[in-house]
Amino acid sequence: MMNEKNGKNELGDLHPDSQVVAAGRPARTPDAPLNPPIELSSTFHAGGEVGYGRFGNESWFALEEAISLLEGAPTLTFASGMAAINAALSILPRGxxxxxSKNGYTGAMKVLRTLEESGAIAVRYVDVSNTDEVLAALPGSAMLWVESPTNPALEVADLPLIIAEAKRAQIxxxxxxxxxxxxxxxxxxxxADISMNSVTKFIAGHSDVLIGSLSISNAEIFNKISDARKFGGAIPGPFEAWLALRGVRTLSVRLERAQANAMELATRLSKHPAVERVRYPxxxxxxxxxxxxxxxxxxxxxLSIEVKGGAAAADKACESSKLITYATSLGGVESLWERRHRWGSESPTIPINLVRISVGIENIDDLWADINQALSVSQR
Ligand SMILES: Cc1ncc(COP(=O)(O)O)c(C=O)c1O
Structure with a gap:
């Protein structure tokens, strides 16, 4: 099964741009399809490796092969990013x-808080970009769960260092x-033992599917989380997996254009009179x-911006865009923005006027014209 591979199969020597195009294809035999079929079956003939639709599916395996190559470790896919996070946390012993992170994605923060309230775990919240704070929290911990860059503060952790220190402390x-x-x-x-993706975002890339993944380098952890998926039941649908695989084919070109657009917008926004601060590494x-x-x-x-004039001005900007969509989420081909505190759940450490922008692949001048007009409406 493809998800049992170590992320280094015959495609392992290719550049990642090629890996995402070539991964998860059926064998090259006459009349075999180029793309894997969507395997719609809950039930399988006895005697094979899969056994039942909650345990495995060829459509997942194809996507898992692509993500395994990207991340460099065997991968399990889930019904959503949140399902993946829950499965990872579920293997921790009680207590x-x-x-x-203090400033992590609100969904992950909610799960951590809920588990904490029930006594299942204890959480040490840190500024992940403050290496001393992270290192001081390591003794006695079981897991370092770090988002970097953080959503939506765009803080960057010293990943190589804190991962190495966590491993040294057997965390x-x-x-x-x-x-x-x-x-x-x-x-x-x-x-790292685990690299998690909300596949929903850049990997799938078209705002039409929810999936999550955990790429896991440690076999014991892989087996535990595989069981958590089997019996927790938060599995991806075969059609969703197929859509995400179709999306990942273009990841490198989408990301290249979107990053170039983000860099240009960040540069222009940092000189804009309606913007107090731009966060973009x-x-x-x-x-x-x-x-x-x-x-x-x-x-x-x-990237995130802090709009002059507080929450009302930031909301006005978001409501005034015509090309950029006022919506939550990120990583799609279309640009989105929103004031994060419109959700009651955003961390109090995030400024009230912070607008997160997920930059898409549209023409940069069209994006700039739209942001500019929306920001000028926000200041009236
Ligand atoms: C950083 C991060 N992690 C995890 C998730 C959760 O992913 P999903 O929406 O696929 O459940 C999100 C969703 O916004 C996210 O931004």
Whole structure:
């Protein structure tokens, strides 16, 4: 089965841009289809390796092969990114201490808080970009769960260092790699046990499917999480897996264009009179730039701005865009933006006027014209 491979099969020597195109294809035999069929079956003839539709499916395996190559470790896919996060946390013994970001994705924060309230785990919240704070939290912890760059503060952790120190302390090191994907940074190569993706975002890339993944370098952890998926039941649908595989084929070109657009917008926005602050690690002036440049191959396509005039002005900007969609989510071909505090659940450490922008692949001048007109409406 493809998901049992170590991420280094016969495609292992190719450039990642080629791997995402070539992975998960049926064998090259006469009249075999180029694309894997969508395997719609809950039930399988006895005597094989899969056994039942909750245990495996060829459509998942094809996608898992592509993500395994990107991330460099065997991969399990799930019904959503949140299902993947829940499965990873579910393997911890009761009472385990988890280190997590103060400013992480609100969904992950909610799960951590809920598990904490029920007594299942204890959480040490840290500023993941403050290496001393992370290192001080390591003793006695069971898992380091780090998102980098963080959503939506765009803070960058010193991943190579904190992963190495977590491993030295025999702590499970897990990275939420959603903002970067394996094309930009490879936590597993840095020594992490788990690299998680909300495949929903850049990997699938078309805002039409929810899927999550965990790429896992440690066999014991892989087996535990595989059981958590089998019996937790948060499996991806075969059609969703097929759509995500179709999406990943173009990941490298989408990301290249979206990152170039993000860099240009960040540069222009940092001089805009309606913008108090731009957060984007690609900007030389960003406090996280130097660190990010050391181990990231690019700076991603998400940036955040703080709009002059507070929450009302930020909302007005979002409501006034015509090309950019006012919506949550990120990583699709179409640009989206939203004021994060419109959700009651955003962390109090995030400024009230912060607008997260997921930059798509549209023409840069059209994007700029739209942002410019929306920001000028926001200041009236
Ligand atoms: C960084 C990050 N991790 C995890 C998730 C959860 O993924 P999903 O929406 O696929 O459940 C999200 C969703 O926004 C995210 O931004």
């Amino acid at each position: 385990s201490v988890v280190i997590a 499970i090191a897990a990275v939420d790699n959603t903002f970067s994907t394996g094309l930009i940074q490879k936590p597993i190569e840095m020594g 690609g900007l030389a002036s960003d406090p996280h730039h130097e660190r990010a440049a050391k181990f990231m191959k690019g700076f991603g396509a998400v």
